[in-house]
Amino acid sequence: MTSQTNGQFDRTPLIAGNWKMNMDHTQAITLLQKLAWTLDDAKHDYSRAEVAVFPPFTDLRSVQSLVDGDDLRVVYGAQDLSDQDSGAYTGDISGQFLAKLGCTYVLVGHSERRTIHGESDELCNAKIAAAHRHGLVPVLCVGEGLEVRQAGEHVAFTLEQLRGSIAGLEADRVAELVVAYEPVWAIGTGEVAGPEDAQEMAAAIRAELAGLYDAETAARTRILYGGSAKAANAGSILKGKDVDGVLVGGASLDAEEFASIARFEQHLVTD
Numbered sequence: 723m724t725s726q727t728n729g730q731f732d733r734t735p736l737i738a739g740n741w742k743m744n745m746d747h748t749q750a751i752t753l754l755q756k757l758a759w760t761l762d763d764a765k766h767d768y769s770r771a772e773v774a775v776f777p778p779f780t781d782l783r784s785v786q787s788l789v790d791g792d793d794l795r796v797v798y799g800a801q802d803l804s805d806q807d808s809g810a811y812t813g814d815i816s817g818q819f820l821a822k823l824g825c826t827y828v829l830v831g832h833s834e835r836r837t838i839h840g841e842s843d844e845l846c847n848a849k850i851a852a853a854h855r856h857g858l859v860p861v862l863c864v865g866e867g868l869e870v871r872q873a874g875e876h877v878a879f880t881l882e883q884l885r886g887s888i889a890g891l892e893a894d895r896v897a898e899l900v901v902a903y904e905p906v907w908a909i910g911t912g913e914v915a916g917p918e919d920a921q922e923m924a925a926a927i928r929a930e931l932a933g934l935y936d937a938e939t940a941a942r943t944r945i946l947y948g949g950s951a952k953a954a955n956a957g958s959i960l961k962g963k964d965v966d967g968v969l970v971g972g973a974s975l976d977a978e979e980f981a982s983i984a985r986f987e988q989h990l991v992t993d
C-alpha cells in the first residue's frame with residue numbers, strides 16, 4: 723500500500739483525524755456523513771490523498787455500519803489498543819476486536835497516552851506487535867516536549883522513542899508503518915511547528931530507518947506531522963518532501979475544515 727505514489731508525492735499522503743475523547747456515536751455519524759459529503763462534493767480523489775478518522779472506541783461500530791452501508795472511501799482506526807489479545811485486562815481493548823470492526827489503522831503511543839497513562843516505548847513496542855497480530859497498521863506517535871525542544875535535543879529524543887518503539891520489527895513491517903511526529907508543545911496549543919521543523923524531523927526519522935534497515939524500506943514508510951495542523955497551514959507543512967501527511971486533532975472535528983485539509987493539494991505552497 724505504501725509503495726503507491728500519486729504522481730506528485732513519493733508516497734500516497736495520509737490525512738488522519740484523531741477525534742480524541744470527542745463525539746459520541748450519534749455525533750460521529752453526523753460528522754462522518756458530513757465529511758464524506760463534503761469530499762464527494764469536491765470530487766476528492768482518494769487515490770491522491772487517503773483520508774482516515776480515529777473516533778473513540780464506542781463509535782467504531784456505528785462508523786463501520788456507515789462506511790459499509792454507504793460505501794464510503796474514508797477509512798478508520800482506533801486511538802489505542804491493548805498489548806494483550808484477551809483475558810483479565812479490565813477496560814482494555816484487543817486488536818482482535820478492532821480488526822472485527824473493520825479498522826485499518828490504530829494509533830500507538832500518542833503523547834496523551836504516554837504522558838497521562840505513562841506508556842513507555844517498551845509498551846508501544848508490544849502494542850505494535852499486537853496490532854500486527856490482528857492485521858492492523860500501527861500509526862506510531864513520537865515527539866518531544868517543550869523543554870527537550872528548547873534544549874535542542876528534539877531529534878535525538880524523538881529518534882530514541884522511535885528506536886525503542888520499533889525494536890525487533892521486520893523490514894516489511896517498517897515499510898507499511900506510519901510514523902506521526904507530534905511535538906507535544908504544538909498539540910492543542912495553536913503553536914505549530916514550522917514546515918522546516920516538520921521536514922527536519924521527518925527527514926531525520928527516514929534517515930534513521932534507512933540506517934536501521936535500508937533505504938528502500940525507509941523510502942516506503944509514511945511519516946506524518948501532527949500538532950495544530952489546519953487547512954491554513956497544511957499546504958506548507960506538506961511541502962516537505964519527507965512529510966507524507968498530517969495527524970489532525972481539533973481541526974478534524976469540523977468536517978469542512980478537515981475536508982479542506984484533505985484537499986491540501988489545492989493550497990500547496992510552491993516556491
Ligand SMILES: O=C(CO)COP(=O)(O)O
Nearest residue numbers: 740909910949950971972
Ligand atoms: O494530537 C494531535 C493529533 O493526534 C494534534 O492535536 P491538535 O491538532 O488539536 O493540535
